[in-house]
Structures are given as C-alpha cells and as structure tokens.
Amino acid sequence: MIAPMATVDLLYFARLREALGIERERLVLPEGVATTGELRAWLAARGGAWASELDARRQVRMAVNHDLAGAGQRLSDGDEVAVFPPVTGG
Amino acid sequence: MIAPMATVDLLYFARLREALGIERERLVLPEGVATTGELRAWLAARGGAWASELDARRQVRMAVNHDLAGAGQRLSDGDEVAVFPPVTGG
Amino acid sequence: MPVRVQTEDFDISAEILALRAGRSDVGAVASFIGVMRDFNEGSGVTELTLEHYPGMTEKSLQQIVDEAHGRWRLQDALVVHRVGCMRPADQIVLVVALSAHREEALAACAFIMDFLKTRAPFWKKERTPEGERWVESRASDDAAAGRWLPGDPR
C-alpha cells in the first residue's frame, strides 16, 4: 500500500520532452503505481506518443530526486521523478 | 675484423659524466673492440671510477648515432657513441 | 568548486592554474577537452544545443568526481561542462585531475569522462543540412564505462 494521495513532480527532457509536448507535470500517483517501472507503464498507457516513446523496447532512463533509478524503485510523496533518453553529454 | 683505425666519438652524460670527469673523447677503437658491449668492457678496464661506473652489474645505457643500442651493436668509423645512466626525464 | 555547468567558454590554463594554486606536491596534471566536431554519423553539423537537468547534473558530476577520489590518490579534480548553443570547434567539456603520479592522474581523467558520458544528464541536439536531430547514445560509451565496474571481463 502506498500512502493515499502521494504526489510526485514529473519532469521530461530532450527527445522525450519534445515528443510528448510536455516539460513537467504534477501527478497524484494512481492506484497500483508505487514504483518507477509501474509509473512508466501507466504513462505509456496514455497512448499516442506516450505509448511509442515509453514502450518497453525503447531505451528510457528515470531519476528520482536527482539519482538514476532502476525500474523497481519505490516512489514517495513529494518525489521529483525525471524521465529522459540515454544521456549524450561530454 | 673491423676496418683499421676506426675512430668513434664518445659522449658521457649525467652521473657518468660527473663520476668519470669527462664529457667527450675521440677514440681509435682498440683491437678486439668491435661492438658497444666490447667497448664498455674496454672502458671499464681503465680502472678506478671507470671500473666501478661501467661494471657489468651497473645499469648503463649506450646509444649509437642517437639510437639506443644493445650490447651487440657493431661500431663503425665515425660513429657517435653515447654512454649514460637510465633516463629520468618527464 | 570541483564541478561547474556553464554557458560560457573556459580556458584550460586558467583552470589548471586555479586548481594548482598553493600546491607544491602536484607532479602530474592530466586533462581532457571535449570539442565539437563539424561532422557526426555521416552528416555535417553546423550547430549543437546542449540541454541538461539542473540540479541532477551537478549532483551526478560531483558523485563521479567523488568516486574518482575514492579510486585514486588525487590532490584535486575538476569538471566544467558547457550547456546551450555551440558551433564547430567550440570546447564542450573540460576534465582535469591532479596527482603526485601520472598513472593516477591519467586514469582518473579517463574514468571521469567515461562516467560523465553515461551518467550525467546532458543531451545533445545537432543541426545538420537535413534538419535537427537528437544525438543517440553510443554502445561504445556504455562499454567504456563498463570497464571500470567490478567483474568486467576485460
């Protein structure tokens, strides 16, 4: 069980930000969404660009509170969750 | 057989130059001295600092015409032969 | 500050001078500059835009520098990464590592670049004659970072 009404800030970067047409949003975690992996699947279920960009076969990285996070990381109220393509700096 | 009266220029560097008290000399190769190794042994036979500095157990490097040379390298008339300790640049 | 993200260009001499200030035990200064090429993946590139994730960028770079300090005896290390719009031949990133010995400075420099390439949240968008495109990550960069991990077979 997650706490009722857990809210996270979602941030999108680079190709994902452009393809999804959104830079950030505040989301009350839906029932059944307690981890980064579950959140990604829930977002993909929005359909359209969300489905194609967040498809399980696409390389997508997520970070929670500025740290890279695996798919099993649990989410807490107030987390900043970022979704982005593999990095290409340097 | 080496050519009669082959002459080489001998150069000494760093610790060897100081210990032997000589910077360079011109040498008519003595009979039986045809390689860098034979030359080193002949120089060591001068005794004193020559014997101790060029002893077979001391690390000594030789170069012929600006290229590092093994003990078996043959000497020719006009060669510039350098004798020095292991290098310590950089 | 051992890590900086900035739009302005940098000068390697000035950065090394500041890093070395007051230290007489430094024997080795290894450095790396990443530069914008005018060609990538088969196309001319006329402009590059670097986007990043403020907050996470600094944190991840600091973690990479901290990890380098844990692996080698470094007197100091610096990462400067530019963001914004760049043109061919512009400097993009600078890494400097100071140590008493060259092996450690050079290894730390390579390590920081390998991890920066795979962990720090920067993204490049290129302008080419065919239009704009996001740069794809390279498998060779993952492999380069992987060689520092325990259990890597190489």
Next chain:
Amino acid sequence: MPVRVQTEDFDISAEILALRAGRSDVGAVASFIGVMRDFNEGSGVTELTLEHYPGMTEKSLQQIVDEAHGRWRLQDALVVHRVGCMRPADQIVLVVALSAHREEALAACAFIMDFLKTRAPFWKKERTPEGERWVESRASDDAAAGRWLPGDPR
C-alpha cells in the same frame, strides 16, 4: 614542430590553440603536464636541473610521437620538454594528443609519457638539504612502458 626541447616555460592553452588551428574534425584533446614536486624519495627538493642529449633527444621524442601515430588515429600530437634549472611547481613536460575520439587521444597521451620516461635522454639532478643527487630511474616506469609492448602479460 611536434617535438620541442626548450629552457622557457610553456602555456598549455596557447599550445593547444596552435595545434588545433584550422581543424574542425578534432573531438578530443588529451593532455598531460609533468610538474616539479617539492618532495621526492623522502627529501625536500628545492631545485632541479634537467640535462639532455641534444640531437638524440629530439630524434627519440619524434620516434615516440611517430609510434603513437602508428597505433592510434591522431590528428596531431605534441611534446614540449624543458631543460635547465627548475624550481618546485614549475612545469617540466607537456604532451598533447588530438583525435576524433577520446579513447585514442587519452591512450596516446599515456603511451607518449610512458615511452618518454624510459627512452628519451633526459636526466634530473635534484638539490636537497642533504646536497645534490642524480635521480634514479624507477622500475615502475619500465613496467609502465612494458605494458605497450607485444606479449606483455597484463
């Protein structure tokens, strides 16, 4: 000139700028500066005198740079080595390697330093509170150069 021996100090920014001039295909600039420490082998060092073998020095450095070009795809490489009298914190040697890719630039830089340390005819004499002494060569430098040779077990 890709190799220089000089008494004057050098500036890494100016050297890199000159080396990169007119090139827009450079993606990676790896560099190394060897610096005089105020401490070596258990003693304070107040002064360093660098002797070399004019003629052979330039030839051996050029051979090392040529060998680096044979091993990696470099756009250019530079070695500047100072001789004469130096004081703590003075710069002694600079190596720069330019390539399209960071792995090759960094490897070439390490290779050139390793070979320079074992093949180029420079000798250091230190002044310490106990008097003057010639620096002894280090077995670790031979080992470092050995890793580039065929058949090395590492």
